[in-house]
Amino acid sequence: MTRYGLQLPDFSWIVDADPSTTMDRLRDVTAAAEEAGYSSLWVMDHLLQLPPLGGPTAPILEGYTTLGALAALTRTVQLGTLVTGVTYRNPSLLAKQIATLDSLSGGRAILGIGAAWYEEEHEAYGWEFPPVRERFAMLREAVAICRGMFDEETFTYTGEHFHVVGARVVPRPLRRIPIMIGGSGEKVTLRLVAELADLCNIGGTAPVVTRKLAALDAHCEAIGRDPATVTRTAMVSLFVCANESDRDGLRQLVGYDNPEVSDRMIIAMGDEATEQLGALVTAGVDEIIVNLPLVKDVDAFHTAASVLRDATS
Numbered sequence: 001m002t003r004y005g006l007q008l009p010d011f012s013w014i015v016d017a018d019p020s021t022t023m024d025r026l027r028d029v030t031a032a033a034e035e036a037g038y039s040s041l042w043v044m045d046h047l048l049q050l051p052p053l054g055g056p057t058a059p060i061l062e063g064y065t066t067l068g069a070l071a072a073l074t075r076t077v078q079l080g081t082l083v084t085g086v087t088y089r090n091p092s093l094l095a096k097q098i099a100t101l102d103s104l105s106g107g108r109a110i111l112g113i114g115a116a117w118y119e120e121e122h123e124a125y126g127w128e129f130p131p132v133r134e135r136f137a138m139l140r141e142a143v144a145i146c147r148g149m150f151d152e153e154t155f156t157y158t159g160e161h162f163h164v165v166g167a168r169v170v171p172r173p174l175r176r177i178p179i180m181i182g183g184s185g186e187k188v189t190l191r192l193v194a195e196l197a198d199l200c201n202i203g204g205t206a207p208v209v210t211r212k213l214a215a216l217d218a219h220c221e222a223i224g225r226d227p228a229t230v231t232r233t234a235m236v237s238l239f240v241c242a243n244e245s246d247r248d249g250l251r252q253l254v255g256y257d258n259p260e261v262s263d264r265m266i267i268a269m270g271d272e273a274t275e276q277l278g279a280l281v282t283a284g285v286d287e288i289i290v291n292l293p294l295v296k297d298v299d300a301f302h303t304a305a306s307v308l309r310d311a312t313s
Contacts, residue, residue: 002281002312005040006033006301007082007235007291009050015059022061023069030073032298036305040078041070042112042289045085048121053293056124064097071105078108082201082235082289083182085116086135087127091142092164095149098177099169107174111146112201114182115139115189136188137161143179143196150177180233184208186215194219199231201289206279208263209234213284231286237265238290240273240303247272265293270307277311288312 008014014025033041043066044050049058063081070079079101084094094111102109115135116122122129130138141159148155150173154166180199183189193200193216202212213232220227241247247269256262266276280288288308292300 002285003039003287004037004305004308004312005042005078005233005287005289006038006304007042007044007289009044009291010053010293010295011059011061012054013296015061026066026069027073028298029301030070030077032301034074034076036302037309038077038301038305039287040080040110040289041074042080042082043067043070045081045083045088045112046118046121048118048124050118056120064101067101067109068104071101071108074105074108076108078110079105080110080112080180083112083114083180085118086113086139086142087116087122087129091145091162092149092167094142095146095167096169098146099150099171099173102173102175102177103171109173110178110180110199112180112182113139113142113146134161136192139181140192140196143181143192147179147196178231184212186212190216191219193230194223194225197230199233201233201235203235204264205236205262205266205276206283209280209285210283232284233287233289234280234283234285235289235291236277236280237293238273238277238304238307239265239267239293240300240307241267241269243269273307274310277308281312 015022043063045063046060048056049060067079098109098111119129138161141162145157145162145164148157149167149169154168156165157163178198180201181193181197182201184202200216202209216230217227239250241250247267251267254261256267266273268276277288290304292304
């Protein structure tokens with residue numbers, strides 16, 4: 001059966017109600033998510049909020065600190081970022097953070113990583129933003145270092161961008177930590193997934209995901225890897241509307257006639273949403289990950305889970 005997970009991109013309703021009691025609302029979030037049957041919880045790895053969610057003046061919690069809190073508040077969900085930019089952290093430090101999260105969560109950590117893209121954030125924090133070809137080279141090396149440090153007692157690696165000498169993570173991971181490479185570029189990103197990753201994450205609705213998974217399959221076949229050994233996840237923004245008026249008004253507001261919008265979000269009433277999510281299952285997705293823009297309370301988690309259960313059962 002296809003699983004379903006939840007990404008938390010917007011913390012304004014969690015923090016702004018009263019910053020001193022943010023942890024109380026995170027506790028409500030995690031309780032609702034596990035009660036509703038979500039298999040995973042994800043946060044973004046950004047230090048500035050993204051423009052569609054309020055931009056740099058809006059609150060966003062640092063990803064790995066937040067995942068540590070979520071580890072303490074949950075018992076069953078997998079935990080990770082969608083996804084860490086390779087330029088943000090030295091990969092040996094990242095490997096230590098993920099291994100620590102794995103220990104604190106009882107073996108529920110996933111490393112989500114990608115080539116980074118948010119140039120404004122790099123400028124604000126004084127990080128270099130190399131050309132895209134260089135960032136992908138960094139990504140390849142970072143995945144090699146993290147995989148080596150997760151799997152071996154000591155690990156040495158020398159690359160063009162990163163190196164480690166006798167690096168260790170102690171305590172050791174409780175399981176073979178899965179590595180997800182996020183992104184859906186057909187020529188480079190999905191080739192890296194085929195070569196290096198345990199999971200892919202592709203953003204979009206079923207027509208987009210179907211095309212991208214076909215490209216992934218082709219890369220796997222080209223290198224002699226069984227495509228079934230890559231766990232396929234897809235992330236989509238989900239709005240479950242109570243009636244046609246709400247649905248049509250929201251579609252008009254966001255410009256849903258534009259394929260660049262409608263290819264990455266579902267704005268629908270319950271049965272329509274179930275059908276569109278079910279199409280992702282048909283496309284071959286192992287886990288549907290939703291984010292819920294405009295959510296203001298945990299009731300929305302249960303509403304979304306009801307259509308996800310119908311779509312994935």
